[in-house]
Amino acid sequence: MTTETQATAAASGAGATARFRENKHFAATTSQERVSALAGRVIKAVNDVVLDEKVSYDEYNAFKAWLIRVGEDGEWPLFLDVWVEHSVEEVANSSRHGSKGSIEGPYYVPDAPSLELPATLPMRDDEPGTPLLFQGQVRNVAGAPVAGALIELWHADDLGFYSQFAPGIPEWNLRGSITADEQGNFQINTIQPAPYQIPTDGACGALIAAAGWHAWRPAHLHLKVSAPGHQLITTQLYFEGDEHVADDIASAVKPELVLAPTPRAGGQGREVTYDFVLDPED
Ligand code: DHB
Ligand code: FE
Numbered sequence: 001m002t003t004e005t006q007a008t009a010a011a012s013g014a015g016a017t018a019r020f021r022e023n024k025h026f027a028a029t030t031s032q033e034r035v036s037a038l039a040g041r042v043i044k045a046v047n048d049v050v051l052d053e054k055v056s057y058d059e060y061n062a063f064k065a066w067l068i069r070v071g072e073d074g075e076w077p078l079f080l081d082v083w084v085e086h087s088v089e090e091v092a093n094s095s096r097h098g099s100k101g102s103i104e105g106p107y108y109v110p111d112a113p114s115l116e117l118p119a120t121l122p123m124r125d126d127e128p129g130t131p132l133l134f135q136g137q138v139r140n141v142a143g144a145p146v147a148g149a150l151i152e153l154w155h156a157d158d159l160g161f162y163s164q165f166a167p168g169i170p171e172w173n174l175r176g177s178i179t180a181d182e183q184g185n186f187q188i189n190t191i192q193p194a195p196y197q198i199p200t201d202g203a204c205g206a207l208i209a210a211a212g213w214h215a216w217r218p219a220h221l222h223l224k225v226s227a228p229g230h231q232l233i234t235t236q237l238y239f240e241g242d243e244h245v246a247d248d249i250a251s252a253v254k255p256e257l258v259l260a261p262t263p264r265a266g267g268q269g270r271e272v273t274y275d276f277v278l279d280p281e282d
Helices: 003-023 032-053 057-072 076-083 085-092 203-211
Strands: 131-140 150-155 175-179 185-191 221-226 233-239 270-273 276-278
Touching: 003 076, 057 076, 057 203, 076 085, 076 203, 150 185, 175 185, 221 276
Parallel strands: 131 270, 131 276
Antiparallel strands: 131 185, 150 175, 150 221, 221 233
């Protein structure tokens, strides 16, 4: 790995922690009973592993040192979003009838620039990667178009890096807010992202290496789609043929979320149509 890549990976963790703190996603209202029940179960689960696996003092101390390092490296958002968020998403979206959701991950930034249709995500003049036209329609569960739905799209570049988390990338690169037309239709030009390796030079990478796992997520588009009177959906879309679709370190792929782009008719690159279905607000 090059020095530049290492610096980038470390910066991503610290950036994700700073961003999470700014966003203050905390519910201050969790009852004492609920805290006691949840914390008690987590503590019991850890104790059960220690007893079942006969964990030694050496192993316990290695675990303690590693937990300390996760915090020092700013990698709690990465750790949780890779290994835990998929279950939280499953619970949160279990009663939806519309499009499938997926994890948000650590690299969402609100208020990306608004783009006119047909939209082109902000990108560098020489942005590497295969051009991709991503288009479709936003509908409700009854099949009617949702006029003026807001589509927020963000994704990694062709090297797997996210703007605002890896250094040297323009602020809003490959991030945009797009309003669908009166028929719920949208057309967005971007580049196809590359498979993404979670930072390997910090505590999460140390765990992956020590366990003999791999660090890859399949290439993905991140999306939030919302409209008044409808539930916001946070999701990801993947690409057929990507070797990590069946083996995502973050367990966040669902078959309904895998795209199959085709060569773009009369143009460069590829195109794909994906329609979103929004559930009504509760
Ligand atoms: C992580 C990165 C992602 O791009 C993502 O979608 C999920 C998790 C991570 O590094 O933790
Ligand atoms: Fe991602």
